Amino acid sequence: MKFSATTALAGSLALVLGFAAPAFADIKIGATISETGPASFLGDPEAKTLKMLVEEINAAGGVNGEKLELVVYDDGGDPNKARTFATRLVEDDEVVAVIGGTTTGTSMAIIPVLGDAEVPFISLAGAVEIIDPVKPFVFKTPHTDRMACAKIFEDMKKNGITKIGLISGSDGFGASMHKQCLAIIGEYGIEVLADETYGPTDADMTPQLTNIKGKDGIQAVLNPGFGQGPAIVTRNYAQLAVGLPLYQSHGVASDGFIELAGAQAAEGVKLPGTALLVAGLLPENDPQRAVVVAYKEAYEKATGKPVSTFGGYAHDALRILVDAIKRAGSAEPSAIRDAIEGTSGLVGTTGTVTMSATDHLGLDLSAFRMLKIEDGGWKIVE
């Protein structure tokens, strides 16, 4: 009796699964993103972008004739939760690929889970450690802070600047970029004469800037930082009338930065930013123009909020993934992985992506535009 009950149960279960499966034949994509928590200003536009684009793609007929199904979890910026959600995505939801890891911390926690499960993962976080050394199933879309340093140093070199002062935030972003900049600064023949730091919640940086101003020979100042710090540095810089060129990082490449620092104080500040930020200023023949303008308009219409670089990272990740599934002609994780690695000339918001077996980022320095703030707006200087 017991035996037959179990058999019946197993039979009916198989029946349910058997019939249910075709109805769920959609391509399942997973995402674990920090929609809330300290990284929410990054994760929020990312999640909104993914949802918007999946709807858009499905409305246009899906991928290879199949609909996309997006499973999004909110990890709140907590690496432990990110790891748990990655496991759930792979084991319970059985997704074919995962996008996410808003921060470097959550990305690094997700990587081993997906590596073991052999499911492709496209990270949305900045650190170079994610793809260096190359891991077979791990890719990412944002440019690295090392590339931002290189872009800035190139511009300094072009302007004959060889001696600079550094003032960096002591938070994760500032510390990481500070390290990456110092690692490559020798290649550009630039010397650091003053190296100051500030805390992420500090309200006044005039002592540090006074010391930089007082050092003889400094020709420019670079501020690797994120959040409110760079805005306060810029305001204090104007207050002290330092009078040297000020370079900010890509971490503050947004219209919000000009507003926070004040147009007057931010006048003349240079920073590397993405094409998305200056969508309207791109020349007609720019390859990225069509992509960034389309995304900007769609996002602003769907959410009523200004578009951000971070949403752009998610946009590119999904585009790369969809492109790979199309070219693979299959939704098998290993086939998708091979196709992602074969991505070539895909135009995204951050740049034109061409991956290879040794490069799982696929961007070069042309992905950055050197921008200058003039009269409270952006200007491309190249």
Place this chain on the structure above:
Amino acid sequence: MPELLQFLLSGITVGAVYALVALGFTIIYNASDVVNFAQGEFVMLGGMITVFASAAGLPLPLAALIAIIATAAIGVALNKLAIEPARGAPVVSLIIITIGASIFIRGATQLVFDKQIHRFPAFSGDQPILIGGATILPQSLWVIAGALAVFFCLWLFFTRTLIGRAVLATANNRVAAQLVGINTNYVMTLSFAMSAAIGALAGVLVTPITLTSYDVGLALALKGFAAAMLGGMGNPKGALVGGLLLGVLEAMTAGYISSQYKDAAAFVVILAVLFAMPQGLFGRKPTDRV
């Protein structure tokens, strides 16, 4: 010499911010011995509500007034909904309740407003004022004046008014205060309203300098708390001096030693002071009748 002066002015600017936050701690502490860890959230609310009210088209002074009144109302609600029902609980439990309240307010602000960093224009422009080769922004003078004004009002309140003495009496011995006819519930409500209003005023004054977002409260509360401990908890003079001292210490360390050790140096000095004077610089000595 201009360097020294610039470090000093920077220290005073930052110190005045700490002092304003520290002053907010004093009233609730004096009324109930509770250190209100939601005080930083009051400062944040002052800034955030002003930002959104002025973005909605209200003139800045009116937006600031609305922010202060709304925050005072939230302070009263905090007392009525969370502190009063737990009246019999020990002080430590009440402090834990305020920590919970601060997390709740932070989360609610994130939902009601947003997660971005905001700022509104300084009251008297951004043209730096030159003093002997060093500079200070006009907004810093507003913050310093605000801290002094709040200090003076609190000093008058606690020493010259009957209700101020009633607040002190309630802290000293709630039962005895009730026996002499003090409405202790009213005193508690009033102290939360005043603390919240002072916090919000601080938020309005410092936002053009420090900027604001839903999560600035914690950092401000920690520094304000450190300043209040240094000066002596519950004493307005202590809050003022402690705040300024902490700010100047940080600026001098950043200027002369290394910006890396700025926070560490300040806390080492605080520890040293508290080791020698556990009540802080101006704290009242506990006297128990035997």
